[in-house]
Amino acid sequence: MPVVLQAHNLSKTFVLGTEKVHALRQVSLDIQQGSFVAVMGPSGSGKSTLLNLLGLLDLPDQGEVTLAATPTRGLKDDALTLLRREKIGFIFQTFELIPTLSAEENILLTSELAGQLKQAKSRLPALADRLGLTGRLKNRPSELSGGQRQRVAIARALINHPSVILADEPTGNLDSKNGREVLEIFQQGVREEGWTVVMVTHDPAAALCAEKIIFLRDGEVVGETETHSLDARSKIEEFVGV
Numbered sequence: 001m002p003v004v005l006q007a008h009n010l011s012k013t014f015v016l017g018t019e020k021v022h023a024l025r026q027v028s029l030d031i032q033q034g035s036f037v038a039v040m041g042p043s044g045s046g047k048s049t050l051l052n053l054l055g056l057l058d059l060p061d062q063g064e065v066t067l068a069a070t071p072t073r074g075l076k077d078d079a080l081t082l083l084r085r086e087k088i089g090f091i092f093q094t095f096e097l098i099p100t101l102s103a104e105e106n107i108l109l110t111s112e113l114a115g116q117l118k119q120a121k122s123r124l125p126a127l128a129d130r131l132g133l134t135g136r137l138k139n140r141p142s143e144l145s146g147g148q149r150q151r152v153a154i155a156r157a158l159i160n161h162p163s164v165i166l167a168d169e170p171t172g173n174l175d176s177k178n179g180r181e182v183l184e185i186f187q188q189g190v191r192e193e194g195w196t197v198v199m200v201t202h203d204p205a206a207a208l209c210a211e212k213i214i215f216l217r218d219g220e221v222v223g224e225t226e227t228h229s230l231d232a233r234s235k236i237e238e239f240v241g242v
């Protein structure tokens with residue numbers, strides 16, 4: 001499968017008072033189209049920073065992200081925003097839904113901003129059905145369970161057929177049943193519809209639902225494992241200590 005998202009030598013430093021924090025140091029990785037990849041690492045190892053750079057939400061100090069064959073170094077803010085909107089679907093631990101909008105309005109908001117409301121509306125019924133949200137679309141987030149809210153966020157991420165889904169601890173605020181459901185949605189989407197998912201997680205069980213795990217420590221990629229390999233669990237223990 002072709003590489004849909006590439007990080008090449010990404011470095012990012014934050015300045016905290018007089019201290020410099022090297023959040024990422026020369027991180028390179030290739031994400032293949034149609035793959036499900038988890039990113040694990042201890043707290044502070046740079047996972048969210050990496051996801052933010054891969055998702056063009058922040059810029060590296062050095063290195064480059066190439067997304068859907070588009071090198072992004074030097075692109076202006078407008079071009080980055082457009083690329084992000086068209087090619088990336090974000091899913092966050094805290095759902096990040098707008099409380100005053102209905103589920104349907106939340107799902108369609110980015111499409112509306114991108115001038116693609118008509119196409120998105122035509123895709124909505126099938127997507128809502130698939131995610132078990134039919135009948136809930138008129139409800140506001142406060143009227144939905146945590147699992148339903150995250151499924152609304154998944155629908156929002158998917159409505160424009162992004163090239164890559166970036167999920168930051170998507171099961172972190174869910175009970176185990178709802179968390180499992182979200183992971184099954186990812187697995188099924190990857191298997192049956194060719195989604196590409198990159199998921200940051202602390203949870204070994206969640207990471208083992210992906211096909212591959214990349215380990216970060218102190219801002220560096222220190223290892224990786226295929227989850228079907230017999231030593232995947234011991235690699236998680238070795239690199240993350242859980």
Ligand SMILES: Nc1ncnc2c1ncn2[C@@H]1O[C@H](COP(=O)(O)OP(=O)(O)OP(=O)(O)O)[C@@H](O)[C@H]1O
Pocket residue numbers: 014015016021022023041042043044045046047048049050
């Ligand atoms: N905006 C920022 N300003 C200053 N330092 C930051 C900023 N964002 C991240 N950092 C620092 O960069 C390092 C990596 O942070 P990051 O949030 O990427 O780690 P993480 O692996 O996602 O951690 P966690 O698992 O706790 O969410 C940390 O030391 C953090 O304090």
